[in-house]
Amino acid sequence: MTVLGREILRAMLVLAAALAVGFIVTALVSHEPLKAYRALLTGALPEFARGADGGWAVRRVTRMGAVLEEAITLTFVGLAVAIPFQARQFSIGADGQVFLGALAAAAVSLAIGGPPFVVIPAACLAAMTAGFLWGLVPGLLKARFDANEIVTTLMLNIVAVQIYRLVIMDLMNDPAAGFLTTPALPLPSVLQVMIARTNVTAMLLWAPVAAFAAWLLMRRTTLGFEIRLMGENPLFAARAGVPIIRTTVLSIALGGVFAGLAGFHISNALLKRLPVDLNPGIGFSGIVVALIARNNPLAVPFAALAYAYLQVGAQVMERTSDVSREMVLILQALIVLFVASDRFGPRLHAFRRTRPFRRRAA
């Protein structure tokens, strides 16, 4: 079995095991666990029904749309987490990078006019730059003061969210709206919808491209080699002459570029205006996605799709059964637990072909 095949099998086992344990928990709290689980597992699917006029109609397209919209966001955020993780930098600062990326995209969209082919790339670039710059901060703090990146990125998330709120309330507030929000983004800056009744845009195509670009960066560039080498054995990387400080800083900042793209997607494709009370937390979903994908950029879109599917299913479950959406938080935690248990599942080496040479045991 190939490595990829093994990883896919493992990811599916992890999800299945988490769902199975989740079902036990559901059965304990619900009077209708089967119905709830059916909603969770199939709720996100569109429905094909014969209409009154005898033709076929597709119903619940919005649900499938919601899955794709969420999967796009999660792909970008998953990549934003996977890159520093490969360098063994446990950055959990994707949230802050997403917020500032969205803010930058919205600000540029509102500030400059012009046709879509000018304003959209400009907004996108602004979002990526914002994510990159915000990602530089924890890297520099670590390089200069040896500040633990887990602590700094967590704290910087709060700073970023507050900057976001401050800017929207004081500088970008639309007094005409009934709530605290920016004005609606001008039409040329908003991405075209590809599937009717959804917010699925060209980002659906760009997300896999981004995953491929991340893969190219990690596997085919010297910088990616440095990042991976540092993650695999930092002492060896130092001995080999890898510029440790530059690699540390860039690994988090490059993750920020992808988080910035997630922000751009949220701002210019999904919401089309930024409310002050945008919910933080997407960064943590990104961590789960990166974990399922084992930090492999090419696997991230699939992990994101599976995770988004479950999230939308959970919303359906909440609406149609007596189980609350918090159940999904439990599932999320279960997934993290199972993924983190490295040795969970059948012994992977059992799948491995016998090596052509002996491994020394003594």
Next chain:
Amino acid sequence: MTVPLVEFRDVSKLYPNGTLANDGVSFTLQAGEIHAIVGENGAGKSTVMKLLYGLERPSGGMVLLDGVPAELRHPRDAIAAGIGLVAQHLSLVPSFTAAENIVLGHEPLHRGLVDQSRAIAESLALARRFGLEIDPQAHVADLSLGMRQRIEILKTLYRGARLLLLDEPTAVLTPQEIDGLFLAIRRLVAGGITVVIITHKLSEVKAISDRVTVLRAGRVTGTAPTRELDEAAIAEMMVGRSLMPPPNRSTGPRGRTLVEADRLSFVNGQGSVRLRDASFHIAAGEILGIAGVEGNGQNSLARILSGIADPCAGEARIHGHAFTGRGVRHARRLGVAAVSEDRLHDAAAAAFSIADNLIATDYFKPPQSRLGFLRPGAIATKAQEVIQRFSVRAASSAVRMGALSGGNMQKLILARELAGEPAFLIASQPTRGVDIGAARFLRGELLALRDRGGAILLISADLEEILALSDRIAVLFKGEITAEFEAGTADERELGLYMTGLQRRPAVVA
């Protein structure tokens, strides 16, 4: 014939990864003998030890104790059966006293508290019984390695061991300490203990053991009274071919001085001095061997010279250009390369392929990369060349580094460091833990580099290796260079005196 204390009857051990570490191993241990188990690395010696100590369970055959089949599922069972293991890496609590370490886990109690005076008395009585003098109240942290090993032996005896397993007990000892250990082993045997000693040093086999069992590739290739075999015969049983004579020193004239270290000093984070005013010079085409008991500053010296650590004072120059304290890249650019002492710790990335390991120091140079992009084709070609030139046993350059044996891994590490044709190579423990065949190959490569005009600093705990390869030898003791010899002017015994600080003389500064 009496019932043997231990009998291995056709024992096999197949690890889940497919490694057949023991393949139908049969031998006996007679009560009261000193039995040496020898073999190359990977021959299955440690597996025999683990099976006997209950750390692993056999996948075939049986182990008999006193003629009765035994199930050793856990070290608990082995200890209960009177088997004690002194592992290669000692497991003592440094801040405890000798007596506290000896009774650890089986402390004599007095009203629920450890009875210190009884612990001391019992340790002392045990030590006297076997003639292994110790100071029971000394803290282990203050004791020499030889003394610590003695405490570890007493610890197993305190738990009632009548069969003592010693795994590579001489690896970290000076020649003088080795003599002490052998004396202690004889006293133990006189006191009724049976001793199994695992080693790959043939001179020790001859010096201490009554009988020897030789393993090769998981099989017993011979078991015989030691006096009936000479070293060459044992070596042939170990490697399956006769040993070639050791490589010779260079006889030609040496080049001019290439590397100069000028009063290098280093104080570690805890404030203890690891290196004090170390000065030496190495000419082109010369190997300077650093002899010394491990932990006397070798590690700091190697780290400073390779650029990973900055000296607190002093500097080293190559071709007259200072290269210390300026980072690894700077040193490497000036032609400095380093083989560090612990392969998996900081010399290789186990999860990376062979090819990726080989480019780790020069991935940013063409042809491995261009404009920041790696070129997998060129990398694989280069790796394939190295695999062939160094006759590494691996299916392809895509094989994971961690899947290789120690010898093959070390070949690749040396190959990587030699690839840039370094002017100066720091080789720390270049053949540690590799089999005889690989060790000979690696030494040959070092000598070849020297003959091509390279300067080499050879740091090794293996005195034989230092003596065989070096053109000059410096002794490092407590961070200072306490003596310097031309090759051939000092033997192991004399070096041992300097290594233990019993003698010193100022370094000869040219």
